[in-house]
Amino acid sequence: MADIRAAPHEILLPVKAGFIVVTLVAALFANLLPWSGWLLWLKPDFVALIVLYWCIEEPRRIGFIAAWLLGLFMDVADGALFGQHALSYTILAYAGIVLHRRVRMFSGTPQVLHVILLLLLNDLIVLAIRAAAGADFPGFQYFIGSFVAGALWPLLGTLLRLPQRPRPDPYHAG
Protein backbone atom coordinates (compact mmCIF):
# COMPACT_ATOMS: atom_id res chain seq x y z
CA MET A 1 0.00 0.00 0.00
CA ALA A 2 1.71 3.14 -1.13
CA ASP A 3 2.01 5.96 1.28
CA ILE A 4 0.66 8.62 -1.03
CA ARG A 5 0.34 11.25 1.64
CA ALA A 6 3.65 12.03 3.27
CA ALA A 7 6.03 12.28 0.38
CA PRO A 8 4.50 11.50 -2.97
CA HIS A 9 7.86 11.56 -4.70
CA GLU A 10 9.35 9.03 -2.33
CA ILE A 11 9.10 5.28 -2.30
CA LEU A 12 9.86 3.95 1.15
CA LEU A 13 11.46 0.66 2.09
CA PRO A 14 9.40 -1.80 4.11
CA VAL A 15 9.57 -1.32 7.87
CA LYS A 16 11.81 -3.76 9.69
CA ALA A 17 10.13 -5.71 12.48
CA GLY A 18 13.05 -4.94 14.77
CA PHE A 19 12.51 -1.23 14.30
CA ILE A 20 8.86 -1.51 15.36
CA VAL A 21 9.87 -3.41 18.49
CA VAL A 22 12.57 -0.86 19.31
CA THR A 23 10.13 2.05 19.00
CA LEU A 24 7.57 0.29 21.19
CA VAL A 25 10.15 -0.40 23.90
CA ALA A 26 11.37 3.20 23.63
CA ALA A 27 7.79 4.42 24.11
CA LEU A 28 7.38 2.24 27.21
CA PHE A 29 10.69 3.61 28.46
CA ALA A 30 9.55 7.21 27.86
CA ASN A 31 6.39 6.51 29.84
CA LEU A 32 8.44 5.08 32.72
CA LEU A 33 10.70 8.13 33.08
CA PRO A 34 10.19 9.78 36.47
CA TRP A 35 7.71 12.43 35.41
CA SER A 36 6.27 14.51 38.19
CA GLY A 37 4.33 17.66 38.91
CA TRP A 38 2.98 19.64 35.96
CA LEU A 39 5.20 17.69 33.56
CA LEU A 40 3.09 14.68 34.47
CA TRP A 41 -0.01 16.47 33.23
CA LEU A 42 1.68 17.57 30.01
CA LYS A 43 3.15 14.14 29.36
CA PRO A 44 1.56 12.42 26.37
CA ASP A 45 0.97 8.70 26.66
CA PHE A 46 3.86 7.68 24.41
CA VAL A 47 2.82 4.03 24.27
CA ALA A 48 -0.67 4.94 23.05
CA LEU A 49 0.85 7.30 20.51
CA ILE A 50 3.30 4.76 19.07
CA VAL A 51 0.75 1.94 19.08
CA LEU A 52 -1.65 4.17 17.18
CA TYR A 53 1.08 5.21 14.74
CA TRP A 54 2.00 1.65 13.81
CA CYS A 55 -1.63 0.55 13.68
CA ILE A 56 -2.26 3.26 11.11
CA GLU A 57 0.96 2.84 9.13
CA GLU A 58 1.41 -0.92 9.29
CA PRO A 59 -1.93 -2.44 10.27
CA ARG A 60 -0.81 -5.88 9.11
CA ARG A 61 2.40 -5.96 11.10
CA ILE A 62 1.30 -4.91 14.54
CA GLY A 63 -1.96 -5.32 16.27
CA PHE A 64 -3.84 -6.41 19.27
CA ILE A 65 -1.32 -8.69 20.96
CA ALA A 66 1.36 -5.98 21.18
CA ALA A 67 -1.15 -3.35 22.31
CA TRP A 68 -2.60 -5.66 24.95
CA LEU A 69 0.79 -6.72 26.36
CA LEU A 70 2.05 -3.13 26.50
CA GLY A 71 -1.15 -2.22 28.33
CA LEU A 72 -0.48 -4.90 30.92
CA PHE A 73 3.06 -3.61 31.44
CA MET A 74 1.77 -0.06 31.89
CA ASP A 75 -0.75 -1.25 34.46
CA VAL A 76 1.92 -3.02 36.47
CA ALA A 77 4.30 -0.07 36.30
CA ASP A 78 1.65 2.39 37.45
CA GLY A 79 0.20 0.15 40.11
CA ALA A 80 -3.14 0.67 38.41
CA LEU A 81 -6.02 -1.74 38.10
CA PHE A 82 -4.82 -4.74 36.11
CA GLY A 83 -6.27 -4.52 32.60
CA GLN A 84 -7.35 -0.90 32.32
CA HIS A 85 -4.61 0.12 29.91
CA ALA A 86 -4.81 -3.29 28.25
CA LEU A 87 -8.45 -2.63 27.43
CA SER A 88 -7.95 0.96 26.33
CA TYR A 89 -4.95 0.15 24.10
CA THR A 90 -6.85 -2.77 22.56
CA ILE A 91 -9.72 -0.49 21.60
CA LEU A 92 -7.24 2.13 20.37
CA ALA A 93 -5.53 -0.48 18.19
CA TYR A 94 -8.89 -1.53 16.80
CA ALA A 95 -9.79 2.06 15.99
CA GLY A 96 -6.40 2.59 14.36
CA ILE A 97 -6.62 -0.56 12.25
CA VAL A 98 -10.20 0.02 11.13
CA LEU A 99 -9.66 3.71 10.36
CA HIS A 100 -6.15 3.52 8.92
CA ARG A 101 -7.21 4.16 5.32
CA ARG A 102 -9.35 7.08 6.35
CA VAL A 103 -6.68 8.68 8.54
CA ARG A 104 -4.05 8.28 5.84
CA MET A 105 -6.27 10.09 3.35
CA PHE A 106 -5.76 13.27 5.32
CA SER A 107 -2.59 15.14 5.91
CA GLY A 108 -1.48 17.89 8.20
CA THR A 109 -4.01 19.36 10.62
CA PRO A 110 -7.02 17.15 9.75
CA GLN A 111 -4.93 14.06 10.42
CA VAL A 112 -3.74 15.47 13.74
CA LEU A 113 -7.38 16.12 14.70
CA HIS A 114 -8.20 12.48 13.96
CA VAL A 115 -5.31 11.37 16.13
CA ILE A 116 -6.30 13.65 19.00
CA LEU A 117 -9.85 12.29 18.91
CA LEU A 118 -8.61 8.69 19.00
CA LEU A 119 -6.27 9.43 21.92
CA LEU A 120 -9.07 11.20 23.79
CA LEU A 121 -11.16 8.08 23.29
CA ASN A 122 -8.31 6.15 24.90
CA ASP A 123 -8.33 8.57 27.87
CA LEU A 124 -12.10 8.31 28.20
CA ILE A 125 -11.97 4.52 28.40
CA VAL A 126 -9.43 4.67 31.24
CA LEU A 127 -11.53 7.34 32.93
CA ALA A 128 -14.67 5.22 32.64
CA ILE A 129 -12.92 2.18 34.12
CA ARG A 130 -11.56 4.19 37.03
CA ALA A 131 -14.91 5.85 37.64
CA ALA A 132 -16.50 2.41 37.76
CA ALA A 133 -13.87 1.37 40.30
CA GLY A 134 -14.75 4.35 42.48
CA ALA A 135 -12.22 7.07 41.63
CA ASP A 136 -12.95 10.77 41.40
CA PHE A 137 -12.64 12.82 38.22
CA PRO A 138 -9.04 14.09 38.27
CA GLY A 139 -9.84 17.37 36.52
CA PHE A 140 -9.72 18.48 32.90
CA GLN A 141 -5.93 18.68 32.91
CA TYR A 142 -6.13 14.91 32.57
CA PHE A 143 -6.83 15.36 28.85
CA ILE A 144 -3.95 17.78 28.12
CA GLY A 145 -1.55 14.92 27.36
CA SER A 146 -3.58 13.83 24.34
CA PHE A 147 -3.39 17.30 22.81
CA VAL A 148 0.37 17.39 23.38
CA ALA A 149 0.55 13.98 21.71
CA GLY A 150 -1.40 15.36 18.76
CA ALA A 151 1.09 18.21 18.47
CA LEU A 152 3.94 15.68 18.42
CA TRP A 153 2.31 13.54 15.71
CA PRO A 154 3.80 15.24 12.59
CA LEU A 155 7.28 15.20 14.13
CA LEU A 156 6.84 11.56 15.08
CA GLY A 157 5.80 10.67 11.54
CA THR A 158 8.89 12.32 10.10
CA LEU A 159 11.20 10.63 12.60
CA LEU A 160 9.76 7.15 12.24
CA ARG A 161 9.86 7.38 8.43
CA LEU A 162 13.59 8.23 8.36
CA PRO A 163 14.94 4.64 8.58
CA GLN A 164 12.70 3.61 5.68
CA ARG A 165 14.29 6.16 3.32
CA PRO A 166 16.16 4.30 0.60
CA ARG A 167 19.92 4.77 0.65
CA PRO A 168 21.27 6.76 -2.27
CA ASP A 169 22.52 4.34 -4.87
CA PRO A 170 26.32 4.74 -5.19
CA TYR A 171 26.28 3.42 -8.76
CA HIS A 172 23.57 5.77 -9.79
CA ALA A 173 24.96 8.31 -12.19
CA GLY A 174 24.45 11.92 -11.28
Place this chain on the structure above:
Amino acid sequence: MEHQAPPFFKTGPTPLARLLIFSALSAALLVADARFSFLIPLRQVAAAIVYPLQRIAAAPASIVQRIGDFFATHSSLREENARLAQENFSSTARLQQLNALAAENAQLRALIAARERLEVKALAAEVLYTARDPFSRKVIIDKGLRDDVKAGQAVVDDRGVVGQVTRIYPWHSEVTLITDKGQLVPVQNLRNGLRAVLAGTGNDGALELRFVPLNADFQNEDALVTSGIDGIYPPGLPVARVTHVERNAAQLFARITCTPVAGVASHTQLLVVTESRELPPRPADEPRQPRARKPRKG
Protein backbone atom coordinates in the same frame (compact mmCIF):
# COMPACT_ATOMS: atom_id res chain seq x y z
CA MET B 1 4.07 -0.60 -1.64
CA GLU B 2 3.32 -4.02 -0.28
CA HIS B 3 6.32 -6.29 -0.35
CA GLN B 4 4.77 -9.44 0.98
CA ALA B 5 1.65 -10.32 -0.89
CA PRO B 6 -1.15 -10.53 1.66
CA PRO B 7 -2.50 -14.04 1.92
CA PHE B 8 -5.80 -14.21 0.10
CA PHE B 9 -7.74 -16.73 2.09
CA LYS B 10 -6.06 -17.07 5.44
CA THR B 11 -6.06 -13.80 7.35
CA GLY B 12 -7.07 -15.02 10.76
CA PRO B 13 -9.96 -13.60 12.73
CA THR B 14 -11.34 -10.25 11.65
CA PRO B 15 -10.33 -7.13 13.60
CA LEU B 16 -13.73 -7.02 15.25
CA ALA B 17 -13.36 -10.61 16.48
CA ARG B 18 -9.89 -9.83 17.79
CA LEU B 19 -11.19 -6.70 19.48
CA LEU B 20 -13.88 -8.74 21.21
CA ILE B 21 -11.41 -11.44 22.30
CA PHE B 22 -8.89 -9.02 23.79
CA SER B 23 -11.54 -6.79 25.34
CA ALA B 24 -13.06 -9.81 27.03
CA LEU B 25 -9.64 -10.83 28.31
CA SER B 26 -9.01 -7.32 29.68
CA ALA B 27 -12.45 -7.15 31.25
CA ALA B 28 -11.86 -10.53 32.91
CA LEU B 29 -8.54 -9.25 34.28
CA LEU B 30 -10.18 -6.06 35.53
CA VAL B 31 -12.91 -7.90 37.37
CA ALA B 32 -10.47 -10.46 38.72
CA ASP B 33 -8.15 -7.74 39.97
CA ALA B 34 -10.84 -5.53 41.47
CA ARG B 35 -12.80 -8.30 43.18
CA PHE B 36 -10.43 -11.17 43.87
CA SER B 37 -6.72 -11.42 44.45
CA PHE B 38 -5.61 -14.45 42.48
CA LEU B 39 -3.76 -12.37 39.92
CA ILE B 40 -0.78 -11.77 42.18
CA PRO B 41 1.54 -14.27 40.41
CA LEU B 42 0.70 -12.78 37.00
CA ARG B 43 1.41 -9.31 38.33
CA GLN B 44 4.72 -10.50 39.78
CA VAL B 45 5.80 -11.93 36.42
CA ALA B 46 4.86 -8.78 34.51
CA ALA B 47 6.56 -6.65 37.16
CA ALA B 48 9.77 -8.68 36.88
CA ILE B 49 9.77 -8.08 33.11
CA VAL B 50 9.23 -4.33 33.40
CA TYR B 51 11.53 -3.81 36.39
CA PRO B 52 14.86 -3.45 34.49
CA LEU B 53 13.29 -0.85 32.23
CA GLN B 54 11.94 0.99 35.27
CA ARG B 55 15.34 1.03 36.94
CA ILE B 56 17.03 2.36 33.79
CA ALA B 57 14.33 4.99 33.37
CA ALA B 58 14.74 6.13 36.96
CA ALA B 59 18.53 6.28 36.60
CA PRO B 60 18.94 9.69 34.86
CA ALA B 61 17.17 11.53 37.68
CA SER B 62 19.27 9.85 40.38
CA ILE B 63 22.48 10.44 38.39
CA VAL B 64 21.63 14.13 38.11
CA GLN B 65 20.98 14.19 41.84
CA ARG B 66 24.31 12.48 42.58
CA ILE B 67 26.19 14.90 40.36
CA GLY B 68 24.47 17.73 42.22
CA ASP B 69 25.60 16.19 45.52
CA PHE B 70 29.17 15.92 44.23
CA PHE B 71 29.32 19.58 43.33
CA ALA B 72 27.78 20.76 46.60
CA THR B 73 29.62 23.89 47.58
CA HIS B 74 31.96 24.15 50.53
CA SER B 75 29.88 26.80 52.27
CA SER B 76 26.62 24.86 51.97
CA LEU B 77 28.32 21.77 53.38
CA ARG B 78 29.68 23.75 56.31
CA GLU B 79 26.29 25.28 56.90
CA GLU B 80 24.66 21.87 56.86
CA ASN B 81 27.32 20.47 59.14
CA ALA B 82 26.78 23.25 61.66
CA ARG B 83 23.02 22.77 61.51
CA LEU B 84 23.33 19.01 62.00
CA ALA B 85 25.74 19.46 64.91
CA GLN B 86 23.24 21.82 66.51
CA GLU B 87 20.39 19.36 65.94
CA ASN B 88 22.48 16.49 67.22
CA PHE B 89 23.32 18.45 70.35
CA SER B 90 19.71 19.28 71.14
CA SER B 91 18.47 15.80 70.34
CA THR B 92 21.16 14.20 72.50
CA ALA B 93 19.95 16.21 75.44
CA ARG B 94 16.38 15.16 74.71
CA LEU B 95 17.44 11.56 74.20
CA GLN B 96 18.98 11.46 77.64
CA GLN B 97 15.72 12.66 79.10
CA LEU B 98 13.91 10.13 76.95
CA ASN B 99 16.08 7.29 78.24
CA ALA B 100 15.26 8.23 81.78
CA LEU B 101 11.57 8.47 80.89
CA ALA B 102 11.65 5.12 79.09
CA ALA B 103 13.20 3.46 82.12
CA GLU B 104 10.61 5.06 84.35
CA ASN B 105 7.83 4.05 81.96
CA ALA B 106 9.06 0.45 81.89
CA GLN B 107 9.11 0.38 85.67
CA LEU B 108 5.61 1.82 85.93
CA ARG B 109 4.32 -0.58 83.31
CA ALA B 110 5.90 -3.47 85.20
CA LEU B 111 4.14 -2.23 88.33
CA ILE B 112 0.75 -2.36 86.67
CA ALA B 113 1.69 -5.52 84.77
CA ALA B 114 0.99 -4.01 81.35
CA ARG B 115 2.46 -5.40 78.21
CA GLU B 116 5.68 -3.65 77.31
CA ARG B 117 5.90 -1.62 74.17
CA LEU B 118 8.23 -3.41 71.84
CA GLU B 119 10.95 -1.84 69.78
CA VAL B 120 9.96 -0.84 66.29
CA LYS B 121 12.20 -2.11 63.50
CA ALA B 122 12.76 0.12 60.51
CA LEU B 123 14.16 -0.47 57.04
CA ALA B 124 15.44 2.44 54.97
CA ALA B 125 14.11 2.66 51.43
CA GLU B 126 14.39 5.06 48.55
CA VAL B 127 11.54 6.29 46.38
CA LEU B 128 12.11 5.11 42.81
CA TYR B 129 9.33 7.18 41.31
CA THR B 130 5.83 8.42 41.83
CA ALA B 131 3.18 6.31 40.11
CA ARG B 132 2.08 8.12 36.96
CA ASP B 133 -1.57 7.52 37.66
CA PRO B 134 -3.64 10.68 38.09
CA PHE B 135 -6.30 8.69 39.93
CA SER B 136 -4.28 7.54 42.89
CA ARG B 137 -1.51 8.65 45.20
CA LYS B 138 1.20 6.01 45.22
CA VAL B 139 4.97 5.83 45.20
CA ILE B 140 7.27 2.94 44.30
CA ILE B 141 10.14 2.19 46.68
CA ASP B 142 13.26 0.13 46.03
CA LYS B 143 12.72 -2.54 48.68
CA GLY B 144 10.60 -5.60 48.05
CA LEU B 145 10.13 -9.27 48.81
CA ARG B 146 13.90 -9.81 48.88
CA ASP B 147 14.24 -7.35 51.75
CA ASP B 148 11.38 -8.94 53.65
CA VAL B 149 8.91 -6.14 53.13
CA LYS B 150 5.35 -7.23 53.84
CA ALA B 151 2.08 -5.83 52.63
CA GLY B 152 0.45 -3.69 55.29
CA GLN B 153 3.62 -2.27 56.82
CA ALA B 154 3.61 1.41 57.68
CA VAL B 155 5.95 3.78 55.85
CA VAL B 156 7.24 6.93 57.55
CA ASP B 157 9.66 9.74 56.79
CA ASP B 158 11.58 11.87 59.26
CA ARG B 159 8.46 13.81 60.26
CA GLY B 160 5.61 11.35 60.28
CA VAL B 161 3.51 8.71 58.57
CA VAL B 162 3.62 8.72 54.77
CA GLY B 163 1.59 5.66 53.88
CA GLN B 164 1.35 1.93 53.82
CA VAL B 165 2.90 -0.82 51.70
CA THR B 166 0.09 -2.20 49.57
CA ARG B 167 1.72 -4.37 46.91
CA ILE B 168 5.02 -6.19 46.93
CA TYR B 169 7.12 -7.25 43.99
CA PRO B 170 10.41 -9.13 44.07
CA TRP B 171 12.64 -6.06 44.08
CA HIS B 172 10.33 -3.15 44.72
CA SER B 173 7.03 -2.41 46.34
CA GLU B 174 4.17 -0.02 46.08
CA VAL B 175 3.29 2.40 48.87
CA THR B 176 -0.18 3.92 48.99
CA LEU B 177 0.11 7.41 50.47
CA ILE B 178 -2.23 8.50 53.25
CA THR B 179 -3.61 11.13 50.85
CA ASP B 180 -4.94 8.43 48.49
CA LYS B 181 -8.70 8.41 48.32
CA GLY B 182 -10.07 5.96 50.84
CA GLN B 183 -6.76 5.24 52.59
CA LEU B 184 -7.54 5.06 56.32
CA VAL B 185 -5.32 5.64 59.35
CA PRO B 186 -6.63 5.17 62.90
CA VAL B 187 -5.47 8.20 64.85
CA GLN B 188 -5.66 9.73 68.27
CA ASN B 189 -5.74 13.38 69.27
CA LEU B 190 -2.54 14.03 71.17
CA ARG B 191 -4.18 16.73 73.29
CA ASN B 192 -7.02 14.71 74.76
CA GLY B 193 -6.64 11.14 73.52
CA LEU B 194 -9.80 11.13 71.39
CA ARG B 195 -9.71 8.40 68.77
CA ALA B 196 -10.87 8.83 65.21
CA VAL B 197 -10.28 7.56 61.69
CA LEU B 198 -8.33 9.70 59.27
CA ALA B 199 -9.14 9.28 55.59
CA GLY B 200 -7.38 10.48 52.46
CA THR B 201 -9.36 12.60 50.01
CA GLY B 202 -7.32 12.06 46.84
CA ASN B 203 -5.90 15.59 46.98
CA ASP B 204 -2.33 16.24 48.00
CA GLY B 205 -2.20 17.87 51.39
CA ALA B 206 -5.79 17.26 52.43
CA LEU B 207 -7.09 14.63 54.81
CA GLU B 208 -10.35 14.42 56.68
CA LEU B 209 -11.48 12.92 59.94
CA ARG B 210 -14.47 10.70 59.40
CA PHE B 211 -17.46 10.05 61.62
CA VAL B 212 -16.55 12.47 64.37
CA PRO B 213 -19.61 13.61 66.35
CA LEU B 214 -20.45 17.32 66.28
CA ASN B 215 -19.57 17.87 69.90
CA ALA B 216 -16.22 16.08 69.85
CA ASP B 217 -13.33 18.15 71.11
CA PHE B 218 -11.19 18.79 68.05
CA GLN B 219 -9.60 22.19 67.50
CA ASN B 220 -7.37 23.78 64.93
CA GLU B 221 -3.68 22.90 65.33
CA ASP B 222 -4.45 19.68 67.21
CA ALA B 223 -1.74 17.09 66.52
CA LEU B 224 -2.95 13.63 65.46
CA VAL B 225 -0.79 10.56 66.07
CA THR B 226 -1.41 6.92 65.20
CA SER B 227 -3.41 5.19 67.88
CA GLY B 228 -2.02 1.74 67.16
CA ILE B 229 -5.28 -0.02 67.90
CA ASP B 230 -5.37 -1.41 64.38
CA GLY B 231 -2.26 -3.51 64.96
CA ILE B 232 -0.75 -2.21 61.71
CA TYR B 233 0.63 1.22 62.47
CA PRO B 234 2.89 1.41 65.53
CA PRO B 235 1.31 3.73 68.10
CA GLY B 236 2.46 7.31 68.57
CA LEU B 237 3.69 8.25 65.09
CA PRO B 238 2.71 11.79 64.07
CA VAL B 239 0.29 11.77 61.15
CA ALA B 240 -1.49 15.07 60.65
CA ARG B 241 -2.47 18.43 62.04
CA VAL B 242 -6.04 19.72 62.17
CA THR B 243 -6.43 22.79 59.97
CA HIS B 244 -10.15 23.40 59.78
CA VAL B 245 -13.13 22.37 61.86
CA GLU B 246 -16.64 22.96 60.59
CA ARG B 247 -19.64 22.13 62.73
CA ASN B 248 -22.92 22.31 60.93
CA ALA B 249 -25.94 21.31 62.96
CA ALA B 250 -27.68 20.16 59.80
CA GLN B 251 -25.18 17.33 59.44
CA LEU B 252 -24.57 14.30 61.58
CA PHE B 253 -20.81 14.61 61.77
CA ALA B 254 -18.31 17.43 62.05
CA ARG B 255 -16.23 18.24 58.98
CA ILE B 256 -12.62 18.22 60.10
CA THR B 257 -9.87 18.85 57.57
CA CYS B 258 -6.23 18.07 58.31
CA THR B 259 -2.89 18.35 56.56
CA PRO B 260 -0.29 15.59 56.75
CA VAL B 261 2.77 16.26 58.87
CA ALA B 262 5.12 14.25 56.69
CA GLY B 263 6.25 15.53 53.33
CA VAL B 264 3.84 13.15 51.65
CA ALA B 265 4.46 14.36 48.11
CA SER B 266 8.06 15.48 48.37
CA HIS B 267 10.32 12.86 49.88
CA THR B 268 13.00 10.58 48.54
CA GLN B 269 14.11 8.69 51.66
CA LEU B 270 11.59 6.64 53.63
CA LEU B 271 11.52 4.11 56.43
CA VAL B 272 9.44 0.94 56.28
CA VAL B 273 8.39 0.28 59.85
CA THR B 274 7.70 -3.19 61.20
CA GLU B 275 5.27 -3.51 64.02
CA SER B 276 6.25 -6.41 66.22
CA ARG B 277 3.69 -6.28 68.97
CA GLU B 278 2.17 -9.56 69.98
CA LEU B 279 -1.48 -9.00 69.38
CA PRO B 280 -4.16 -11.22 70.83
CA PRO B 281 -5.86 -13.31 68.15
CA ARG B 282 -8.75 -11.69 66.43
CA PRO B 283 -12.05 -12.78 67.94
CA ALA B 284 -14.05 -15.00 65.62
CA ASP B 285 -17.05 -13.43 64.01
CA GLU B 286 -20.16 -14.44 65.82
CA PRO B 287 -22.57 -16.32 63.62
CA ARG B 288 -25.60 -14.26 62.94
CA GLN B 289 -28.49 -15.49 64.89
CA PRO B 290 -31.90 -15.36 63.39
CA ARG B 291 -33.82 -12.57 64.98
CA ALA B 292 -36.01 -13.80 67.79
CA ARG B 293 -39.66 -13.42 67.14
CA LYS B 294 -41.40 -10.69 68.99
CA PRO B 295 -43.62 -12.09 71.67
CA ARG B 296 -47.14 -11.43 70.65
CA LYS B 297 -49.11 -9.14 72.75
CA GLY B 298 -52.29 -10.24 74.31
